[in-house]
Amino acid sequence: MSSTTNVRKDWDTYFMDIAYMVSTRSRCTRRHVGAVLVQGKKLLGTAYNGAPSGVPDCSEAGCMIAEQYELAVVDGVEQMVKKERCIRTIHAEQNLLLFTDRIDREGSTVYVTDQPCWTCANMLANSGVQEIIYHRAYPKDSDKVNWLMEQKGLAFRHMTGYVPPDQTAGITAP
Numbered sequence: 001m002s003s004t005t006n007v008r009k010d011w012d013t014y015f016m017d018i019a020y021m022v023s024t025r026s027r028c029t030r031r032h033v034g035a036v037l038v039q040g041k042k043l044l045g046t047a048y049n050g051a052p053s054g055v056p057d058c059s060e061a062g063c064m065i066a067e068q069y070e071l072a073v074v075d076g077v078e079q080m081v082k083k084e085r086c087i088r089t090i091h092a093e094q095n096l097l098l099f100t101d102r103i104d105r106e107g108s109t110v111y112v113t114d115q116p117c118w119t120c121a122n123m124l125a126n127s128g129v130q131e132i133i134y135h136r137a138y139p140k141d142s143d144k145v146n147w148l149m150e151q152k153g154l155a156f157r158h159m160t161g162y163v164p165p166d167q168t169a170g171i172t173a174p
């Protein structure tokens with residue numbers, strides 16, 4: 001897939017490549033996620049999913065799996081659906097918000113390797129970010145996340161046809 005010809009990368013590819021590079025810092029054994037904040041063409045922040053600094057991470061202490069039940073409509077019938085998540089980590093998008101300033105986020109774009117979960121999408125929707133671009137789909141939450149983005153009038157774009165840099169797209173458990 002990779003080409004040695006001197007083709008200049010477009011900005012979307014450039015920033016998504018950086019998000020994937022950042023994701024390789026993650027030590028969660030279930031999922032490596034990277035996110036970057038971009039204002040204009042300027043990189044203003046990077047973050048990945050992980051335990052708070054100074055606290056044992058998933059590779060040391062194991063993932064902290066929590067079960068969660070959620071009302072969902074499956075084949076037209078409402079039912080409780082069980083979901084498992086690792087709650088040891090702060091998600092990349094949340095770390096990005098913790099490490100950037102509100103004023104820098106106004107009207108900005110976030111590139112994130114994975115489609116945000118509901119909680120991250122909800123926080124991003126209230127963060128000043130104007131556009132979210134992701135690569136890997138996260139179907140579990142995508143219906144309500146898409147609805148939220150539409151309600152909020154945020155640009156929400158799936159980068160299809162994108163290929164991450166070699167050896168950066170390691171781990172994604174469902």
Ligand SMILES: [Zn+2]
Nearest residue numbers: 028058063086
């Ligand atoms: Zn984990």
Ligand SMILES: [Zn+2]
Nearest residue numbers: 091116117120
């Ligand atoms: Zn999340």
